[in-house]
Amino acid sequence: MTSKPKIIVLDDDPTGSQTVHSCLLLTRWDVQTLRLGLADASPIFFVLTNTRALTPEEAATVTCEVCHNLKIAIETEGIDDFLVVSRSDSTLRGHYPVETDVIAQEVGPFDAHFLVPAFFEGGRVTRDSVHYLMVDGVPTPVHETEFARDSVFGYHHSYLPDYVEEKTNGRIKAENVERFVLSDIRQGSLERLLNLNGNQCGVVDGETQADLDKFAADVLSAAAQGKRFLFRSAASILTSLASLGAQPVPPENMAQYVRGGKSGVVLVGSHVKKTTQQLEQLLKLSDIVGVEVDVAHLLEESASQRDALLAKVVAAVNEIYNSNKTAVIYTSREELVFKDVQTRLNFGAAVSALLMDIVRDLPKDIGFLISKGGITSNDVLSTGLDLRSARLLGQIIPGCSVVRTPSDHPQFSDLPVVLFPGNVGDADGLVTVYQRFC
Template sequence: MKKTKIIALDDDPTGSQTVHGCLLLTRWDVETLKQGLEDDSPLFFVLTNTRGMDSARAAAITREVCVNLKRALVELAEVGCEPVPVMVSRSDSTLRGHYPVETDIMAAELGPFDAHFLVPAFIEAGRVTRDSTHYLLVDGEPVPVHQTEFAKDSVFGYRHSYLPAYVEEKTGGRIAAAQVERFVLDDVRGDVMNRLMALTGNACCCVDAETQADLDGFCGQLMAAAEQGKRWLFRSAASLLTALAQLPPQPVAREAMGDYVRDGRAGAVIVGSHVRKTTEQLERLLEMPGVEAIEVDVGRLGENDRVLLETILGQVRTAHDADRTVAIYTSRTELSFPTQAARLAFGERVSGFLMEIVERLPETLGFLISKGGITSNDVLSTGLALGASRVVGQILTGCSVVRCPDDHPRYPGLPVVIFPGNVGDREALATAYRRLTGRDRSLPTNASHRSHDPLPRRA
C-alpha cells in the first residue's frame, strides 16, 4: 500500500504550530524536496514565504515548487518509492494571503483535483467557522473576521467573513458565492461521503469547524474518499494539518522546552510583526527581569545603515556579556506608503537589516525567539541559513520550537521559537521567555536597564 505524504506549501513558517517531528524546508530544489518526501514523518512543510511577496512573485515561487515537486516524485518513483501526495496550501487563519493565486497554480501544475477546500479554522487560537462565517474569539466572544484589524490589511484586506462571499470577492466573481459548496457543522459532524464522492472539477468548498473533533471526523471521510480515487486540494490554517496527520502528543512538554537552551545562556528575541497583539506582548516582555530592549528605528534606514547596525550589535554584545536577553524590535509607528509594492519593498529592506543582526548574534546565544511570520521565515532561511529544520513541538499554543542541526556552523543545537504575530494573549511572549529561562513569575520586574523608554501604545 502506498504511503500518504502531506505536503504543505506554507506562505509563512507558522503552519507547523499544531504538529511536531516534521521537517520545515526553506529550499525547494529537487533534492531537498526528496529529503522531505523520504522523511519518516507523515508531513513536511515548504516555507515559501509568499505572504511577504506581491502576487506575481508569489505565483512564480508557487509554480517553481510545484514543478520541482513533480520532478522529485518522478525520480522517487523510478527507485520504487511512490508516496501519495496530499497537497495543502497553508495560510493565515485570519484570511490574509494570496488566494486564489496559490491554489490556482497548484491545481494547474498538480491537478486535476475534484475539489479544493477552504478550512480557515485554527481551533487552538480561537479562530472558528460556523454557518460558513469565520470568527475570531475575542475575550470569549465571536467577532466576524471582517470586523477585525486583519481585514484592513493594506495588501490582503477583505470585506466579508461569510466564506462564499469572501471567495467571490477574492476571485473577482469567477467563483460566485452561490457556487461554493458549504459543509456546515451538521454536515461535518455527520455522514457526507455521498456528497464528497459527487464533487468534481475542482469544486470550491468551505468547511465549518468549532472543535478539533469536527476536523478529525471530516478528514476521516475525506481520506476514505481519497482511497476511492478522489483528489483533494486544501487551503487551510493549521488545525486541518493536525487532523490529516493524526500525530500522537508531542514528546517534549511545553514547560520543559528550557532544557534545550544552550548552556543556560541568555537569548535574543527578534520582533518584526506590527499587529497590535504583538505590540502588547512586547510591552509585557520588556517588563520582565533580565530583558534588554533594543529598538531598531526603521525610519533611519537608508541614512547610514552600517553605523546603525554596528551600534545595535554593540548593544547586543554588552547585554549578552551581562547575561541579559535582548529584545530587538522594529519601531512600532506604522508608516504609510503610496503603493502596495512600496510597502512590500520596504518590508523586505527592514527584514534584510534584521537578518544581518541575526547573522551576527553572539555565538554563545542560548535561544532565539522570532516574533512574526515573515520575520520567522527570514530568520530560518537567511539569518540562520537553514535548508531544513525539524519541529520539536510547541512551547505555547500556536508557537513551534525548532532546533538548528548539531553541525550548524554558528549555532549548533540552538532552539528557535517561531512565534506568529497574531497568536497568544498579552502574557504569551513573556511566558515563552519564562519557560526558556526558568524565571519565576513572582520575580520583581526591572525596567531600569532598558535601552529606551516604554513602547508607545497604539490607538
C-alpha cells in the same frame, strides 16, 4: 491497511507548523531538498515559500517553481498518494486564489479545493460558513477586525462563499460553493466528497478539533478511493490530517533544549496590535533589556547610515548578553503610511534584510532565539540562519513552534528557535515563552 497519503504543505510563512511536531521544515525547494521531505518518516512536511511577503506575480512564480520541482521529486521517490495543502493565514490574508490556481494547474487535476481557515489555538472558528476571530472572548466576524483592513490582503466578507466570490473576482460564484457546515461534518461527509469533481470549491466549518478530525477521516477515506483534494487552510486541519499524537517533550519542559543554560535573544518584527501588547509585557521583566531599532527612515538612509545602525544594535546586544540578560530587539512601533503597496513591500524587505544582518552577528553561544512574526521567522530560518531544513520539535505554547538547527550548523549548532506568529497568544504570550526557556 491502506497507507496514509503524504501531506505536502506549501506554507506562505513559517508558522503553519504550529499544531504539529517531529517533521521537517524545508526553506528551499530544489528537487533534492523536496526529496528529503518526501522520504522522511513523518507523514507531513512543510515547504516554507514565504509568499505572503511577495507580490501576487512573485507568489505565482515561486509556487510554480515549487510545484514543478515537486512533480519531479514525487516521481523520483515513487509517491503515488499525496495531499497538497496551501497553508495560509487564519484571518484570511494571503494570495488566494493565486496559489491554489497555480497548484491545481501544476500538480492537478483535483476533484475539489477546500477553504478550512479554522485555527483553534488562535481562537479562530467557522460556523455556518462564517469565519470568526475570538476578541476578548467574543466571536467577531473577521471582516470586522483589523486583518480585513490589511493594505495588501484586505477583504469585505466573513461568509466564506462571499469571500471566495470576492477574491476570485466573480469567477467562482458564492452560490456555487459547496458548504460543509457543522451538522454535515458531524453526520459524515464521505458520500458528498466522493461526488465532487472539477476542482469544486468547498468551504469547511470547524468549531472543535473533533470536527476537523471527522472531516479529515472522511477526506482520507475518499482519497483512498481515488479522489484528489487540495486545501487552502490554516493550521488546525493539519493536526487532523497528520494525526501525530503528543509531542515528545511537553511545552513546559522545553528548557532542556536551551544551549548551556545560557540567556538568549528575542527578535520582534511583527507590528500587529497583539505583538505590541506582548512586547510591552516582556519588557517589564527585570532580566530583559530592550533594544529598539529605528526603521522609520530605512528606505531613505545611505548605506553608511544603515551600517552604523547595524553596528550600534549589535554592540548593544553583545553588552546585554555579556551581563547575562536577554536582549529584546524590536523595530520601532509607529504606524507608517506608504504611498503604494510596492513601497510597503520594499520597506518590509529592507527591514528584514537589516534584521537578518543582526541575526548573523549575534553572539555565537546564545542559549535560544525567539522570533516574533511570521515573515520575520521565515527570514530567520532561510536567510539569517541560512538553513536548508530544520526539524520541528513541537509547540512551546499553543500555536508557537520550536525548531532546532542542525548539529553541523557553522554558527549556531543545535540552537532552539521559536517561530512565534504575530497574532497568536494572550497578552503574556511572549513572557510565557521566554520563561519556559529560563
